[in-house]
Amino acid sequence: MLTTLRSIVQEVAAIPSFRDALDCLALRVKESMGVDCCSVYLTEAPQSDHVLMATEGLSKSAIGIIKIAANEGLVGLVAQREEPINVQNAQQHPRFKFFPEADEEAYHSFLGAPIIHQRRVLGVITVQHTEKRPFSQDEESFLVTLAAQMALEIVHARTRGELNIRQENKTPALSGVSGSDGFAIGESILYQPKLTLKQYGMFPTKDPKEELAIFKVAVRNTRQDIATMAERMRKVVPKDAQSIFSWYQQLLDANSLGAEVELQISEGWTAGSALKRVVEQYRIQFDLMQDDYMKERIVDIEDLGNRVLAHIINDNSAPKADVERGILVAEEVTASMLAEYPAGSLAGVVSQKGSRNSHAAILARAMDIPAVMGIGDLPLTLLQSTLLVVDGYSGEVFIAPEGAVLEQYSKLAEQETKLHETMLAEAEAPMVTLDGVSLNLYLNAGLAISQDTRDDIPCDGIGLFRTEVPFMLRERFPSEGEQVKLYEQILKNFHPLPVTMRTLDVGGDKPLPYFPVQEENPFLGWRGIRITLDHPEIFLVQVRAMIKANATLGNLRIMLPMITAVNEVTEAKRLIEQAWNEVREELDTKVAKPLVGIMLEVPAVLYQLKELSTHVDFFSVGTNDLTQYMLAVDRNNARVAPLYDNYHPSVLRALFIIVTECGGLDKPVSICGELASEPAGALLLMAMGYRELSMSAKNLAKIKWLLRRVDTNEVESLLQDVLSCQDPQQVHKQTEKFIETAGFGALLRAGN
Ligand code: PEP
Numbered sequence: 067m068l069t070t071l072r073s074i075v076q077e078v079a080a081i082p083s084f085r086d087a088l089d090c091l092a093l094r095v096k097e098s099m100g101v102d103c104c105s106v107y108l109t110e111a112p113q114s115d116h117v118l119m120a121t122e123g124l125s126k127s128a129i130g131i132i133k134i135a136a137n138e139g140l141v142g143l144v145a146q147r148e149e150p151i152n153v154q155n156a157q158q159h160p161r162f163k164f165f166p167e168a169d170e171e172a173y174h175s176f177l178g179a180p181i182i183h184q185r186r187v188l189g190v191i192t193v194q195h196t197e198k199r200p201f202s203q204d205e206e207s208f209l210v211t212l213a214a215q216m217a218l219e220i221v222h223a224r225t226r227g228e229l230n231i232r233q234e235n236k237t238p239a240l241s242g243v244s245g246s247d248g249f250a251i252g253e254s255i256l257y258q259p260k261l262t263l264k265q266y267g268m269f270p271t272k273d274p275k276e277e278l279a280i281f282k283v284a285v286r287n288t289r290q291d292i293a294t295m296a297e298r299m300r301k302v303v304p305k306d307a308q309s310i311f312s313w314y315q316q317l318l319d320a321n322s323l324g325a326e327v328e329l330q331i332s333e334g335w336t337a338g339s340a341l342k343r344v345v346e347q348y349r350i351q352f353d354l355m356q357d358d359y360m361k362e363r364i365v366d367i368e369d370l371g372n373r374v375l376a377h378i379i380n381d382n383s384a385p386k387a388d389v390e391r392g393i394l395v396a397e398e399v400t401a402s403m404l405a406e407y408p409a410g411s412l413a414g415v416v417s418q419k420g421s422r423n424s425h426a427a428i429l430a431r432a433m434d435i436p437a438v439m440g441i442g443d444l445p446l447t448l449l450q451s452t453l454l455v456v457d458g459y460s461g462e463v464f465i466a467p468e469g470a471v472l473e474q475y476s477k478l479a480e481q482e483t484k485l486h487e488t489m490l491a492e493a494e495a496p497m498v499t500l501d502g503v504s505l506n507l508y509l510n511a512g513l514a515i516s517q518d519t520r521d522d523i524p525c526d527g528i529g530l531f532r533t534e535v536p537f538m539l540r541e542r543f544p545s546e547g548e549q550v551k552l553y554e555q556i557l558k559n560f561h562p563l564p565v566t567m568r569t570l571d572v573g574g575d576k577p578l579p580y581f582p583v584q585e586e587n588p589f590l591g592w593r594g595i596r597i598t599l600d601h602p603e604i605f606l607v608q609v610r611a612m613i614k615a616n617a618t619l620g621n622l623r624i625m626l627p628m629i630t631a632v633n634e635v636t637e638a639k640r641l642i643e644q645a646w647n648e649v650r651e652e653l654d655t656k657v658a659k660p661l662v663g664i665m666l667e668v669p670a671v672l673y674q675l676k677e678l679s680t681h682v683d684f685f686s687v688g689t690n691d692l693t694q695y696m697l698a699v700d701r702n703n704a705r706v707a708p709l710y711d712n713y714h715p716s717v718l719r720a721l722f723i724i725v726t727e728c729g730g731l732d733k734p735v736s737i738c739g740e741l742a743s744e745p746a747g748a749l750l751l752m753a754m755g756y757r758e759l760s761m762s763a764k765n766l767a768k769i770k771w772l773l774r775r776v777d778t779n780e781v782e783s784l785l786q787d788v789l790s791c792q793d794p795q796q797v798h799k800q801t802e803k804f805i806e807t808a809g810f811g812a813l814l815r816a817g818n
């Protein structure tokens with residue numbers, strides 16, 4: 067049964083045309099269940115008609131003609147009840163509705179199952195028999211299982227179909243995941259090399275010498291291309307983000323991939339075939355790896371292989387950098403593809419495969435290019451030279467948008483730019499509310515070079531420097547010396563303002579390529595401080611580097627992530643003290659001692675603030691993880707994404723309790739999670755009593771502009787209202803109403 071189910075799902079999934087896919091579904095179900103009739107009805111929107119879309123058994127001329135209203139017929143009943151209905155004699159059922167055009171007089175027994183995706187009924191699949199006998203429990207289970215599996219396929223097939231046959235007034239949209247925030251509108255630039263290694267054949271050669279010479283020239287040319295890309299990226303992204311290019315160069319080295327290809331050539335294969343064979347062997351090895359991050363690195367090897375192949379066969383088909391603000395679209399956008407375009411020439415990025423972890427997504431964020439990753443299977447040629455809208459916030463891509471969608475996004479993009487300009491004009495102004503309350507606004511930093519200089523973004527310092535990014539972009543742990551250099555640069559750039567550096571917070575969704583951690587449940591596993599306390603050698607090197615960098619500057623504050631228990635703090639502080647003594651001895655001078663604080667991001671610490679406060683100098687709330695752990699919702703799981711909500715009344719109450727209690731303990735507390743970057747979030751946090759907010763550079767000017775225009779008393783009454791709300795939706799309604807009524811609606815919509 068499982069094999070039949072799988073083969074039906076796979077067959078349907080492989081068909082590009084939506085109609086053909088549905089026809090195939092009806093036929094395959096009829097055959098495999100041995101029934102007399104199978105039909106598929108689809109529903110455009112809740113409460114709308116169920117339209118017959120495919121049938122094997124009813125009159126084909128009724129396809130598209132039979133429309134069953136939501137409250138009509140057995141099909142309507144299946145959808146209404148959202149459960150299967152199995153009747154022996156359909157025609158005697160009170161809900162039976164006769165459609166003369168269907169030719170269904172001969173059928174008696176009826177089984178229908180709803181097709182439901184994310185709580186929404188997409189349609190109904192029915193099977194019918196001429197005999198008057200109920201369908202068996204097995205048959206019922208089969209149809210229900212199949213309908214559940216088909217739901218997602220129907221969503222995908224519909225999108226593929228919509229791209230093929232454009233419907234009036236409807237903009238097809240593809241959903242992926244956000245790779246990099248922002249809106250982009252532009253013409254697609256389809257990146258499709260003429261020939262890839264996958265398509266290349268296996269050709270023997272009688273002249274390995276000649277093939278070896280061809281391969282060497284191709285490698286030399288590829289090296290040159292990579293050097294050019296690295297040079298181009300040097301001006302755009304931090305040094306760390308460029309390590310991908312040195313990795314490419316290393317792979318091409320005589321003792322790496324290069325040597326393996328040469329061996330294959332000497333065994334009688336042409337340069338291209340030898341390369342194909344070696345890369346395929348790598349693919350097999352990487353597929354076996356458990357670690358997702360490592361698995362993704364095969365993409366880089368294949369990309370490099372295709373680049374060498376292009377030189378072997380003299381294929382120059384890759385789009386060149388003369389496009390004006392286009393949107394790069396590829397099956398798998400790679401870091402090196404991005405590097406082919408001069409800074410500013412790409413407006414957005416859309417990748418069929420990949421995730422937020424991909425190097426390309428990390429680079430896109432560093433380059434501030436909106437990106438959507440993982441839009442899934444569809445023939446990419448459908449996106450050739452098409453106008454696209456990329457919503458890097460929601461992870462959606464709109465194809466050939468017209469009318470309302472284009473208008474809405476053009477407005478949003480324009481507002482985002484305008485908003486930024488308006489806000490920047492006030493960036494230097496003091497952060498004081500209308501009623502004279504002062505706040506400090508800090509920067510969340512750690513990736514893009516452009517964001518890491520104080521002159522660019524007026525702020526009160528860095529509230530969160532995520533140190534793990536430089537670790538993630540390397541092929542090994544950075545040395546103490548490398549870390550000192552990096553930290554010194556940041557501390558100096560912002561001196562004398564405080565810079566809060568968080569110790570390594572890897573694990574969870576931030577794996578290190580060279581330190582794989584395989585876990586069933588990584589977010590509840592070996593993460594943050596848990597890893598670094600188990601590996602004091604890693605922690606000590608990092609903390610020593612921070613203390614060294616800060617030796618004469620004195621603006622460093624060290625912050626510990628993922629703290630769950632007091633003993634983690636005392637142990638980490640013991641190591642910090644040890645590192646400080648070591649550095650003092652080594653430098654033989656007076657060395658500034660940093661303040662030490664912890665992140666409040668695990669619910670357990672809410673109940674031990676008093677005990678913790680005796681060991682630390684400050685607290686900072688990580689609302690991203692606090693929300694994840696309080697609501698038990700994986701922050702990266704698209705399926706439960708609607709449940710992940712910072713505005714859940716319980717999260718807001720927890721935040722209120724934290725700030726109130728910290729006030730009583732006289733311990734400074736700030737916010738460094740995303741909530742502080744959002745207008746509604748910043749307002750509520752301010753009303754709760756938070757006076758230190760840390761956020762991404764992009765949002766800092768906006769939040770300042772807003773907070774300078776409000777009166778804390780007014781926002782306090784909003785806070786009282788939302789704290790008594792029952793669910794996040796009510797909170798959103800209330801905050802949106804407040805923002806609209808206060809006249810900030812239009813300006814604040816961009817990016818939210
Ligand atoms: C947080 O959890 O809110 C936070 C700031 O840390 P990160 O997003 O890096 O986990």
Ligand code: MG
Pocket residue numbers: 627667688690691
């Ligand atoms: Mg966190």
